[in-house]
Amino acid sequence: MTLIRLSLTDFRNHAGADLAAEAGLVALHGDNGAGKTNILEAISLLAPGRGLRRAPLSDMVRDGAGGGFAIFAEVQADRALPPVALGTGIEAAHPRRRLVRINGAAAAAASLGEWIAVLWLTPAMDRLFVETAGSRRRFLDRLVLALDPRHAQHSNRYDAALRARGKLLADLAVADQQWLTSLEAQLAEHGAAMDAARQSMLASLAAELAGQPDAPFARPLLTLTDSDGAARTAPHDPEALKAIFASRRRIDAAAGRATAGPHRDDLSAVHAATGRAAARCSTGEQKAMLLSLILAHSDCVARLRGARPVLLLDEVAAHLDPLRRAALYDRLAGQGGQAWLTGTEAALFADMPGPVTRFRIAGGRIAPG
Numbered sequence: 001m002t003l004i005r006l007s008l009t010d011f012r013n014h015a016g017a018d019l020a021a022e023a024g025l026v027a028l029h030g031d032n033g034a035g036k037t038n039i040l041e042a043i044s045l046l047a048p049g050r051g052l053r054r055a056p057l058s059d060m061v062r063d064g065a066g067g068g069f070a071i072f073a074e075v076q077a078d079r080a081l082p083p084v085a086l087g088t089g090i091e092a093a094h095p096r097r098r099l100v101r102i103n104g105a106a107a108a109a110a111s112l113g114e115w116i117a118v119l120w121l122t123p124a125m126d127r128l129f130v131e132t133a134g135s136r137r138r139f140l141d142r143l144v145l146a147l148d149p150r151h152a153q154h155s156n157r158y159d160a161a162l163r164a165r166g167k168l169l170a171d172l173a174v175a176d177q178q179w180l181t182s183l184e185a186q187l188a189e190h191g192a193a194m195d196a197a198r199q200s201m202l203a204s205l206a207a208e209l210a211g212q213p214d215a216p217f218a219r220p221l222l223t224l225t226d227s228d229g230a231a232r233t234a235p236h237d238p239e240a241l242k243a244i245f246a247s248r249r250r251i252d253a254a255a256g257r258a259t260a261g262p263h264r265d266d267l268s269a270v271h272a273a274t275g276r277a278a279a280r281c282s283t284g285e286q287k288a289m290l291l292s293l294i295l296a297h298s299d300c301v302a303r304l305r306g307a308r309p310v311l312l313l314d315e316v317a318a319h320l321d322p323l324r325r326a327a328l329y330d331r332l333a334g335q336g337g338q339a340w341l342t343g344t345e346a347a348l349f350a351d352m353p354g355p356v357t358r359f360r361i362a363g364g365r366i367a368p369g
């Protein structure tokens with residue numbers, strides 16, 4: 001998948017920007033605060049979800065602009081087909097409602113996943129393995145989404161049913177039992193589908209990683225675990241899940257949250273070469289594992305979906321030694337697809353193998369270079 005055109009209106013510090021890019025590497029360089037990550041964030045919003053900062057939509061409107069914002073892109077998924085036009089943004093009157101247009105027609109955000117897959121690595125993700133299970137689950141679900149666009153619908157419906165059940169359980173004594181049973185049936189159906197998609201993605205990713213060397217990027221071994229840290233290998237059975245939810249109504253009512261289910265699962269990672277848990281590895285090793293994970297996943301999506309996801313690598317190049325940096329560029333250039341990289345120095349990108357589209361960003365302005 002290639003973004004051949006991107007235009008931004010009142011998005012973060014970009015009042016109006018229009019850029020054309022080619023397949024291959026796209027290098028964005030500019031000083032701190034120039035607006036590089038904002039461009040990557042805009043691209044991340046072309047996929048379902050809240051984007052790479054998970055920020056409220058209203059924060060994304062350019063300060064002082066007073067209205068909404070708009071992101072528009074043309075994406076070429078297949079050279080034989082015309083590009084698809086994707087647009088998203090908000091209007092001033094409805095700052096919480098994300099609007100989406102696909103080829104000019106209004107669409108649900110979840111549908112974006114059918115047209116584009118976007119994977120990213122940002123400095124904020126460096127601590128993923130020591131952060132909360134929630135951030136790892138979100139990361140896991142993004143990996144699944146890149147492979148299986150239906151995942152967004154299942155997880156949206158699961159979350160909606162979970163919230164509705166939580167409201168009913170807040171007053172269990174008067175809760176409509178039939179409505180509870182129906183919500184738990186929805187949780188079981190969508191939860192089992194979500195879980196199956198996670199397990200199938202992890203199996204494909206494990207197979208991809210197994211074929212990759214331990215160097216120059218550290219290879220991780222990944223496992224889906226339950227909330228107690230035990231490995232989960234068999235998919236959730238919908239009937240069993242329904243029974244779990246039904247049997248835990250009192251416990252969940254007392255806890256004020258659903259204490260069991262796929263929304264509590266976690267992703268655990270081990271450094272393959274040393275056998276050490278990722279959380280106990282050095283920051284550099286954790287970064288390297290994430291990079292190798294993302295690169296392997298990109299291969300996985302390319303193999304299974306027939307199109308490579310757009311990769312957004314924010315400040316990744318600056319943290320690699322010259323040997324690893326060259327290895328990263330070679331790998332990205334050799335595989336087709338499109339990867340957007342940011343850095344403060346143009347020199348970081350000087351030796352990239354072509355084709356490379358280069359932009360210099362300064363104060364929210366984008367110029368070729």
Ligand SMILES: Nc1ncnc2c1ncn2[C@@H]1O[C@H](COP(=O)(O)OP(=O)(O)OP(=O)(O)O)[C@@H](O)[C@H]1O
Pocket residue numbers: 011012013014030031032033034035036037038039059060061062063344
């Ligand atoms: N809604 C907004 N309106 C205007 N400016 C904003 C808005 N949100 C963020 N900014 C500003 O946009 C600028 C660019 O941010 P961005 O994160 O893209 O910088 P960057 O080029 O990636 O810098 P760094 O190299 O430091 O990571 C920052 O100064 C930030 O404060």
